Amino acid sequence: MNESAAPGRVGDVRRRNLSLVLDSIARTGDAKPSRAQLAAGTGLTKAAVSSLVADLVESGLVSEVGLYRDGERGRPGQGLELSARRGVVGMEINVDYLAVGLVDLGGNLRFHSTVESRNRGLAPDKVMERLGALTAEVKAAAAAENIAILGGGLAVPGLVDEQRNVVVSAPNLHWEREQLNPQSLLEGAPLGVRLSNEANSAALGELWYGAGQPDFLYVSGEVGVGGGVIIASELYTGPGGSAGELGHIVVHPEGPACSCGGSGCLETFAGQEAIFEAAGTPAGSLGERTHLLLGALAAEDPRATKAVHDAGRYLGIALASSARLMDIEAVVLGGHFALLADWLKPSLLSSLERYAPGLLDPSRLTVSGLEHSGTLLGAAGQVIRSVIESPFEFLLASKLA
Numbered sequence: 001m002n003e004s005a006a007p008g009r010v011g012d013v014r015r016r017n018l019s020l021v022l023d024s025i026a027r028t029g030d031a032k033p034s035r036a037q038l039a040a041g042t043g044l045t046k047a048a049v050s051s052l053v054a055d056l057v058e059s060g061l062v063s064e065v066g067l068y069r070d071g072e073r074g075r076p077g078q079g080l081e082l083s084a085r086r087g088v089v090g091m092e093i094n095v096d097y098l099a100v101g102l103v104d105l106g107g108n109l110r111f112h113s114t115v116e117s118r119n120r121g122l123a124p125d126k127v128m129e130r131l132g133a134l135t136a137e138v139k140a141a142a143a144a145e146n147i148a149i150l151g152g153g154l155a156v157p158g159l160v161d162e163q164r165n166v167v168v169s170a171p172n173l174h175w176e177r178e179q180l181n182p183q184s185l186l187e188g189a190p191l192g193v194r195l196s197n198e199a200n201s202a203a204l205g206e207l208w209y210g211a212g213q214p215d216f217l218y219v220s221g222e223v224g225v226g227g228g229v230i231i232a233s234e235l236y237t238g239p240g241g242s243a244g245e246l247g248h249i250v251v252h253p254e255g256p257a258c259s260c261g262g263s264g265c266l267e268t269f270a271g272q273e274a275i276f277e278a279a280g281t282p283a284g285s286l287g288e289r290t291h292l293l294l295g296a297l298a299a300e301d302p303r304a305t306k307a308v309h310d311a312g313r314y315l316g317i318a319l320a321s322s323a324r325l326m327d328i329e330a331v332v333l334g335g336h337f338a339l340l341a342d343w344l345k346p347s348l349l350s351s352l353e354r355y356a357p358g359l360l361d362p363s364r365l366t367v368s369g370l371e372h373s374g375t376l377l378g379a380a381g382q383v384i385r386s387v388i389e390s391p392f393e394f395l396l397a398s399k400l401a
C-alpha cells in the first residue's frame with residue numbers, strides 16, 4: 001500500500017473493489033466463479049480478491065458453494081454465489097389485488113402470494129394494513145427457510161416520489177399526494193423499503209431476470225396500462241419520473257374520458273376493465289372475469305374477439321408513435337397483454353405495419369416469460385442492485401467495514 005495515500009483514498013479503492021467483485025459474482029450467476037477466476041476477470045490480485053471475498057462472505061451477501069477443480073495444479077476451489085440465505089421482499093399494490101414475494105439475492109423467487117383486494121378508493125392506511133397482513137406470510141416463509149430479510153421494494157400503479165415515500169398520483173386507486181410509510185411493513189430491515197412505480201419495476205424485472213435484452217419498451221397491462229423504457233440496460237424515467245406513460249398516449253381524439261383527466265387514451269381501450277366491458281364479460285372478481293374472457297375467446301365469441309382485436313389495434317397505434325419517437329426496436333408485453341397475446345398480436349402487428357411500416361420487426365414483439373412475478377422481481381431487484389453497486393455501505397451499516 002502506498003504510504004502517502006490518504007485514508008479516504010484507500011477507502012475509495014476498497015469501496016470500488018468490493019463492488020467490482022460482488023458485481024462479477026452477480027454477473028456470472030450460475031457459473032459460481034472461484035476466487036482465481038474472479039482475480040482473472042477483474043484484474044485484481046488473488047490476495048486482494050481473497051480479502052474482499054472474506055468480507056463479503058462474513059457480511060452474508062456471498063456464500064461459498066461446493067468444491068470443484070479450478071484448474072490450477074488441480075487444487076479444489078470454492079465457487080461463490082450471491083447468498084440464497086439473504087432475501088428482499090417484493091410487494092405490489094394494484095387496483096384489484098395485492099402481491100408479495102420473497103426474492104433471494106440470486107434473483108430466485110422463493111415464495112409468493114397474491115390476494116384479490118378491491119383497493120380502488122380505499123384509504124392508503126387501509127390498503128397498507130392489508131398488505132401488512134400479507135407481508136407477515138413472507139416473513140414466516142423466510143423464517144421457515146432461514147432467509148434473513150434485508151429490505152423490500154413496494155410497487156404501486158402510479159407516479160411516486162421515492163425520496164419522500166409519496167404516491168404523487170395513482171388515478172386508478174383515486175390516490176393523490178398520499179404519504180405512505182412503507183418502512184412499517186418491514187420494521188428493522190437494514191435496507192428499508194423502497195417505493196417504485198409498478199410498470200417501471202416490471203420493466204426492470206424483465207431486464208434483470210427476463211430475456212435480458214438491453215433496449216426495449218415494456219408494456220404493463222393491468223386496470224391501468226403502463227410502460228417502462230429500458231435504454232442501454234438502464235430505466236429511463238425522465239426528469240419528473242413519468243416517462244413511458246404509454247397508457248395515456250392518445251389513440252383516438254374523440255375517445256372516452258380517462259382516469260388521468262384527459263380523453264381518448266390507450267388505457268380507455270386497452271386497460272383490463274375497458275376490455276372486459278367491451279367484451280361484455282360479466283362483473284365478478286378479477287380471476288373470474290379473466291377466466292370468462294379467455295373462455296369466450298377460445299369459443300370465438302364475436303364480442304370478446306372484437307374487444308381484444310380493438311385493444312390490439314389501439315396498442316399498435318400507441319406503439320407505432322412510441323417507436324418513432326424513442327427509436328424503440330423491441331417490445332415486451334406483460335400483464336393481461338401477455339395472457340391475451342395470441343388474440344391480440346394479429347391486430348397489433350397489422351396496426352404497427354399500417355402506422356409505422358417496417359419500423360419494428362415482428363419477431364422483436366415478445367411476451368414476458370415472468371408472468372405476474374415481473375413486478376415483484378423488479379421491486380425487490382432494485383434493492384438487490386443497490387447493494388451490489390454499494391456493498392461498502394451495507395458492510396458499514398452491518399459494522400463489518
Ligand SMILES: [Zn+2]
Pocket residue numbers: 247248258259260261262263265267
Ligand atoms: Zn389517460
